[in-house]
Amino acid sequence: MRKRVAARTKAVIYARVSSKEQEAEGFSVDAQLRLLRTYAAEQEVDVVREFTEAETAKQSGRRAFGEMLRFLESHPGHVILVEKVDRLYRNFADYVKVDHLGVELHFVKDSMVIGESSKSQDKFMHGIRVLMAKNYVDNLSEEIRKGLNEKAAQGIYPTHSPLGYLNALESGTKRKVIVPDPSRAHQVRELFELYAAGAHSLEMLVAHARKRGLVSKKRHPLAKSAIDQILKQPAYCGIIRWNGREVLGIHEPLVSKELWDRVQDIRKGRGNRKTGFGTLPFAYRGLIACKCGDLLTGEVKKGRYTYYHCTGRKRDICGRPYIAESKIDAAYADLLKLLTVPGEMLPWIQEGLRQADADRHGSRAKREREIRAECAAISSRLEKLYLDKVEGEISAEFYRETRAKWEARVTEMKLELAALDRTEPVLIDEAMRVFELASTAHLRFKSADSEQKRELIKLMCSNSSWVDGRLEVELHEFFDLMLNLVKSGAQNENETAKNGLAKVKSEDWWRQGDSNP
Secondary structure, three states, X not given: OOOOOOOOOEEEEEEEEOOHHHHXXXXXXXXXXXXXXXXXXXOOXXXXXXXXXXXXXXXXXXXXXXXXXXXXXXXXXXXXXXXXXXXXXXXXXHHHHHHHXXXXXXXXXXXXXXXXXXXXXXXXXXXXXXXXXXXXHHHHHHHXXXXXXXXXXXXXXXXXXXXXXXXXXXXXXXXXXXXXXXXOHHHHHHHHHHHHOOOOOHHHHHHHHHHHOOEOOOOOEOOHHHHHHHXXXXXXXXXXXXXXXXXXXXXXXXXXXXXXXXXXXXXXXXXXXXXXXXXXXXXXXXXEEEOOOOEEEEEEEOOOEEEEEEOOOOHHHHOOOEEEHHHHHHHHHHHHHOOOOOHHHHHHHHHHHHHHHHHHHHHHHHHHHHHHHHHHHHHHHHHHHHHHHHOOOOOHHHHHHHHHHHHHHHHHHHHHHHHHHHOOOOOHHHHHHHHHHHHOHHHHHHOOOHHHHHHHHHHHEEEXXXXXXXXXXXXXXXXXXXXXXXXXXXXXXXXXXXXXOOEOOOOOOOOOXXXXX
């Protein structure tokens, strides 16, 4: 009788680099693939597919990443082999997608396997790395926004120039500003003049733009929505609107302020109505949704008792319940108490943060090298572009547009590099204070006034609903994952004390747990 051979584990490989330029060099992806293939051979794992790409992980929806998820959905039982955590995902959305599949993950350089039978401590370390990696990306984005805010405060248009302008160096300085585009500025001005005359609709302006040959910077015909965006852009009258503030720009306006105001009056056609909840300090006003989907609002009964009720009229769905504020207070306090970190978990947290900080330093140094290499490559292209123009191989218009595009890219890279320099390290002590905040949130909440309660709930909760007499809450991703980590750690400690094992049941970590103890 022939002996039956056990089926070998099947796996997919995922390798990613952070830029198209790195992919062209062929080093980083190849190095990852060699490492992962060697690991698969050593572990006697059969690799059935390899997924590679050169795209940033800051945004979800990567092509190869999406293909891998679809493959794993239709071929359950496979494992993922990847170099390390930040190669697979650096944003929470991708973490959720992978975790939802329930596949086993092998992070080869991190010497970590996360799966159904993994220890709670390993799951905790994995979760910490995801959180800190996302914190790094968010911190970097914040620093880039600071640079853009500073440019706007100085009256410099902070991003890509609107249609009718070009990004260029200011004469005598190294500042990037916007200047009128000789080939399009007068055409954009015509749109304002025609619309202000009152005889042209947006549809007629679309036809006029096509007749005049006015197209987008990507050379697409202007749609009705694009025309409307042009007409309401205050940069054309010399005003920079950025983050809700307006400053006078240093660039040359294409239209007068009077002309722009007249266009806005015609666009709106009527005044704006102001709405509001009132002035009473209700802690949860506008923060909690009713079962029917409308928001709860507060009112005072007998001069001292605060109640909340649904603002909608769908009484057949929700019955328009009245909830005492004290009941909502108690529900939030019970939820926040669950975030208390047991003392036994503190060594786990510190070790996870230490490893995550090491990953962050490596990612930062690597990104700096990528930015400097891309800037050097663009500089070489600009030199060649200038020579091609001098020798008559390209037109002056093509030279101007291409130079503006590449110089705008260099500006973006320099802003990101400056942000990297300004980004403060995620110190372990500082990160521990975040856990301390969560651990003491229930105590802070109990002694807080209405405004403080409101701010604390907005900080920690993304959505709250009152459904069938109970509060249902979705925490912001950091605190949501922390809640599940704490639960997992507590479960692990209980099982360890009971039978000496450190094995826990697999959980859907991204889902909000029961809000009651």
